[in-house]
Amino acid sequence: MSSAHSKLYSDDVSLVVIVVDTNPFFWAAAALPFADFFANLVHFVNSLLLLNHLNRVVVIAAGVSSCSYIFDSSDASAAGGVGVTATFDKASRKVEEFIAQDARATAGNGSVVSGNAASLLSGALSLALCYIQRIFRSGTRHPQPRILCLQGSPDGPEQYVAVMNSIFSAQRSMVPIDSCIVGTQDSAFLQQASYITGGVYLKPQELNGLFQYLAVVFATDLHSRTFLRLPKTLGVDFRASCFCHKKTIDMGYVCSVCLSIFCKNQKKCSTCGSEFSRVMPDLNSMPDQSK
Amino acid sequence: MPQVLVVARNFMDMVAALPASKLDMLYDSAFICEAVLRSLPPLAKKYALQMLYVLAPVAAAAMEEWVLDEYASKHRVAIDKLLQLRVFVEVRDRRKEVSYKMNQKFQGNMQKYLVDGGSLPREPIPLSVTGRLPASADLEAYALDQWECFLLQLINSSQVEKGTSFSSSMMKTFQRGLLSSRDGEAPKLTENGFQFLLMETNAQLWYIMREYISSAEERGVDPTELISFLLELSFHKLGAAYSLNTLTDVERIAIRDLAELGLVKLQQGRKDSWFIPTQLATNLSASLSDSSSSKEGFVVLETNFRMYAYSTSKLHCEILRLFSRVEYQLPNLIVGAITKESIYGAFENGITAEQIISFLRQNAHPRVVDKIPVVPENVTDQIRLWETDRNRVEMIPSHLYEDFPSKEWFEQCCDHARDHGYLLWEDSKRMRLIVRGEFHPEMREFLRRQR
Numbered sequence: 001m002s003s004a005h006s007k008l009y010s011d012d013v014s015l016v017v018i019v020v021d022t023n024p025f026f027w028a029a030a031a032l033p034f035a036d037f038f039a040n041l042v043h044f045v046n047s048l049l050l051l052n053h054l055n056r057v058v059v060i061a062a063g064v065s066s067c068s069y070i071f072d073s074s075d076a077s078a079a080g081g082v083g084v085t086a087t088f089d090k091a092s093r094k095v096e097e098f099i100a101q102d103a104r105a106t107a108g109n110g111s112v113v114s115g116n117a118a119s120l121l122s123g124a125l126s127l128a129l130c131y132i133q134r135i136f137r138s139g140t141r142h143p144q145p146r147i148l149c150l151q152g153s154p155d156g157p158e159q160y161v162a163v164m165n166s167i168f169s170a171q172r173s174m175v176p177i178d179s180c181i182v183g184t185q186d187s188a189f190l191q192q193a194s195y196i197t198g199g200v201y202l203k204p205q206e207l208n209g210l211f212q213y214l215a216v217v218f219a220t221d222l223h224s225r226t227f228l229r230l231p232k233t234l235g236v237d238f239r240a241s242c243f244c245h246k247k248t249i250d251m252g253y254v255c256s257v258c259l260s261i262f263c264k265n266q267k268k269c270s271t272c273g274s275e276f277s278r279v280m281p282d283l284n285s286m287p288d289q290s291k
Numbered sequence: 292m293p294q295v296l297v298v299a300r301n302f303m304d305m306v307a308a309l310p311a312s313k314l315d316m317l318y319d320s321a322f323i324c325e326a327v328l329r330s331l332p333p334l335a336k337k338y339a340l341q342m343l344y345v346l347a348p349v350a351a352a353a354m355e356e357w358v359l360d361e362y363a364s365k366h367r368v369a370i371d372k373l374l375q376l377r378v379f380v381e382v383r384d385r386r387k388e389v390s391y392k393m394n395q396k397f398q399g400n401m402q403k404y405l406v407d408g409g410s411l412p413r414e415p416i417p418l419s420v421t422g423r424l425p426a427s428a429d430l431e432a433y434a435l436d437q438w439e440c441f442l443l444q445l446i447n448s449s450q451v452e453k454g455t456s457f458s459s460s461m462m463k464t465f466q467r468g469l470l471s472s473r474d475g476e477a478p479k480l481t482e483n484g485f486q487f488l489l490m491e492t493n494a495q496l497w498y499i500m501r502e503y504i505s506s507a508e509e510r511g512v513d514p515t516e517l518i519s520f521l522l523e524l525s526f527h528k529l530g531a532a533y534s535l536n537t538l539t540d541v542e543r544i545a546i547r548d549l550a551e552l553g554l555v556k557l558q559q560g561r562k563d564s565w566f567i568p569t570q571l572a573t574n575l576s577a578s579l580s581d582s583s584s585s586k587e588g589f590v591v592l593e594t595n596f597r598m599y600a601y602s603t604s605k606l607h608c609e610i611l612r613l614f615s616r617v618e619y620q621l622p623n624l625i626v627g628a629i630t631k632e633s634i635y636g637a638f639e640n641g642i643t644a645e646q647i648i649s650f651l652r653q654n655a656h657p658r659v660v661d662k663i664p665v666v667p668e669n670v671t672d673q674i675r676l677w678e679t680d681r682n683r684v685e686m687i688p689s690h691l692y693e694d695f696p697s698k699e700w701f702e703q704c705c706d707h708a709r710d711h712g713y714l715l716w717e718d719s720k721r722m723r724l725i726v727r728g729e730f731h732p733e734m735r736e737f738l739r740r741q742r
Contacts, residue, residue: 012333046405047343051336052329215340224333227362 012221013054015135015143017128018045018150020070022061022099023119026153026183032207037182038095041150042088044214049073051219056143058131061095062124063102064117069127070094118156121149121189125166125177132175144222146176146199149190152183157248160189160241167193176200178218182207188237188248195236202231243271303330305501306518307375313515314377318396321404326522327376328401334358335369339378339393343401348382348390415531416565424567427530430556434569437553438492439606445469446480446488446609461548464506465499482641488610489642489650493574499552500575516541524554524568525575532558532565588654592629594667600625601656613637614647629670634677644678688728689715695722700741707737 020041027034045057059071071091106117125147132145147170170177176199179190186203194201204213220228241248242263253262258272268275306314306327317323328339338357342349351370358366370391373379379391418424425433445465469484480488487495500521507514520542527533535543535557546566550557554572558565589602590611598615600607603623611617614637617627637647648671655665664671695701701722708714713730717723726734 012336043405047340050325050328050401050404051340212344215343219340220337221333224337227334227358227365228337229357229359 012223013052013143014048014221015056015058015132015145016048017058017060017131017145017147019060019062019121019124019128019147020095021119021149021151021153021182022063022095022102023117023153024099024103025064025117026119030152030183032182032210037210038092040210040214042091043211044219045071045073047215047219051221054143056135058128059091060124060127061098061102062119062121063098063106064119065105066098066102067120067124067127068098069131070098117153118159119151119153120159121151121156122159122162122166125149125163125170125193129166129169129173129175132173136173146178146222148178148180148218149193150180150182151187151190152181154183154185155187155189155248157241158246160246160248161243163189163193167196171197176222178202180204180213180218182210186237188239191233191236192238195233200230201233303327303376305504309515309518311377315394315396317515317519318377318394318400320519320523321400322523322526323519324397324400325404326525327378327397331372331376331378332369334365335372335378338369338373339401342379342391342393343398343405345393348384348392351389351391354391413527413533413537415528416534416563424530424532425556430530430567430569433556434553434571437551438496438571439604441552442488442495443606443609446484461506465502467502480640485613485637485640485642486646488613489646491653492571496552496554496571496575503548512541512544517545520545521575524549524572527568527573529568529570529573532567535564535566588656588660590651590654591656591659592651592666592670594669596629596670596673598625598627598629600627610650613640614642629674631677634674635681638678638681644674647674687715689725690728690731690734691723691725692734693721693723698722703741704734704737708734 018041022034027037030037041059045059048055048057055073057071057073058069061068061070071087071094128147132147135142135145167177170193175197177190177193177197178199179187179194179201181187181190181201181203191201193199200217202213202217204210217230220230239248239250240252240261242252243260244262244264244266247263249261249263253265254260255262255269255272255274255276257274258269260269260271262270266276306317309317318327328336331339338354341357354370355363355366370379374381374391377394378397380394382390382392384390444462446469469487470480487498490498504514504517504521507517516539535546538546546555546557549555549572550566552571553569554575555566555568558567589600589607591599591601593599598611600611601624602608608617608620608625611625611627614633615627615629616633617625619626634644634647638644648666651666659665692704695704701719701724705714705717705719705724708724708726708730711730711733713727713734714724715727716725
């Protein structure tokens with residue numbers, strides 16, 4: 001990566017990939033209506049584009065069973081002429097289409113228990129990282145990338161492996177993941193993501209002033225972050241999900257070969273196939289096995 | 292030896308130097324607000340955004356809390372810049388405590404920008420009127436051509452076949468500071484002139500623009516109007532046609548000059564005439580901040596000090612000649628070598644080693660750009676060594692004192708000079724000492740008092 005980073009702009013030019021939670025189960029019950037939230041988001045995107053003409057912003061919507069790109073500022077400027085308002089109208093239409101499509105997919109899927117569905121964070125993060133890699137590999141110089149997750153719905157423990165893989169790949173390519181929680185409960189995934197990648201994790205107290213939170217904390221470019229006092233995370237929930245039942249666990253068994261996590265004692269690792277010949281003592285008497 | 296560098300990026304200082312009322316007038320236009328905001332250092336931009344919806348003044352002490360203690364200097368720079376440009380306005384309350392408030396006009400314009408997004412300063416003419424417009428590649432070629440032609444004329448007016456139509460007095464203003472002409476002699480490039488040539492296109496452009504604006508008053512044009520027009524121009528869409536009829540008289544005169552520089556292309560239709568902004572114009576406000584353009588380079592430098600420059604441009608050849616020996620020239624290739632003599636020649640002209648190296652780095656051919664380092668290390672080291680070689684001897688104007696009547700007196704003089712830190716050398720056996728030149732008057736006074 002060293003060669004890629006020498007081509008970074010030294011200044012505050014940034015590429016911001018925003019992952020927006022469009023989970024209808026969450027927004028139906030949320031304190032802040034989605035329309036208001038979206039207006040705040042448009043404000044924020046506009047302000048990022050205002051700060052530097054080379055800034056690029058990409059918005060990715062994460063639904064319940066699919067995710068997709070809904071806005072790319074480089075398309076908008078290439079199309080030109082039509083005006084920014086038109087571009088944002090197009091983006092909001094795209095969001096509506098996406099939500100409808102996602103709802104159809106969810107209904108067809110049938111596996112989701114309504115009322116407690118998680119958004120596809122892992123998929124959206126992967127899309128974001130793919131986009132950033134594409135930028136890394138093209139052109140002579142590129143902006144400094146970062147990801148911002150605006151999440152409301154609860155974590156989906158079944159995505160644990162995929163999310164962690166995305167987080168580590170973001171860490172490897174030095175892409176900070178910022179997270180702003182617009183829902184009521186903290187997200188363990190995003191706490192870990194921001195902690196590992198050096199991003200900012202924030203759960204705003206007052207959602208009506210969402211734009212001010214976004215402008216003060218999340219509009220800060222990576223260059224300025226070294227100087228500023230930004231909110232620090234108080235505690236990080238490091239709990240993992242087991243690979244066998246996708247449950248969040250406090251304590252479990254870890255494969256000594258591939259570090260897969262299981263909630264129950266297994267004879268053979270389902271991930272790498274190593275056989276555990278020695279019979280493990282009962283979990284309750286071995287507290288240091290926990291991860 | 293202190294180096295006088297040509298400072299090209301301080302266009303905003305010029306804006307900041309405008310009287311407050313004129314500056315506030317400039318902020319009537321949303322484009323200028325946008326350009327000013329983008330020209331700010333990153334931290335200042337961030338502060339402006341943070342204050343965008345804050346109507347009440349915020350105490351200066353509270354703002355200092357935003358930044359980590361060890362970076363307080365960065366904070367001060369940012370705040371100073373914001374105050375200079377009147378983006379922030381200082382408010383003092385009854386207890387004399389300072390707090391800052393955002394300029395209302397600026398705030399209003401930026402809030403509107405966030406809601407509506409940016410818009411165009413004026414509507415382009417539809418294609419049905421203009422017919423086919425030049426492709427962006429053609430336009431870029433035109434702009435660079437025009438600019439190079441201008442530069443060539445600037446440094447060497449005899450070599451140009453198709454000169455620009457700048458009046459000679461105008462050309463003189465541009466050359467002021469870059470060329471020195473003594474009577475009866477061919478004008479010679481000054482130190483600043485050489486440094487100017489090694490700068491990036493955008494930096495050069497701003498230098499010229501600055502001269503252009505500062506000479507505006509002599510021509511009876513209000514500089515404020517020019518500044519606002521230039522900043523506005525950078526928000527026009529690249530390659531679209533705009534009618535000349537929408538311009539004021541001042542702007543119409545200015546646009547002809549700008550066309551000569553390659554910032555816009557003028558075209559004449561059946562009824563209307565229009566201008567098409569080129570890349571040089573649209574990059575104007577962009578290049579105010581540090582993120583520079585990504586122009587493709589052309590120089591390949593080998594570890595054996597040979598240099599291959601893939602360029603057809605005469606200007607490039609002239610620039611390379613400043614610090615290298617050009618050996619032969621093929622239609623699309625200039626072959627040269629970096630030699631001790633050529634580099635010494637450059638130093639004579641006041642070019643520094645760092646400038647040469649940064650020029651080579653910025654203009655590296657795309658094939659070698661990916662290599663680390665871009666310019667072979669042995670070459671850069673050698674260039675630096677040659678420079679330090681020249682600076683082995685430091686010259687200090689000084690005075691020699693000798694023939695002291697007594698040893699005591701000599702000692703006193705030595706101590707006096709040493710206490711003030713001006714003693715350079717002493718020889719107690721033969722009672723001689725050398726003192727820095729600027730200390731001489733005081734030394735003389737001291738000697739007189741002793742007598």
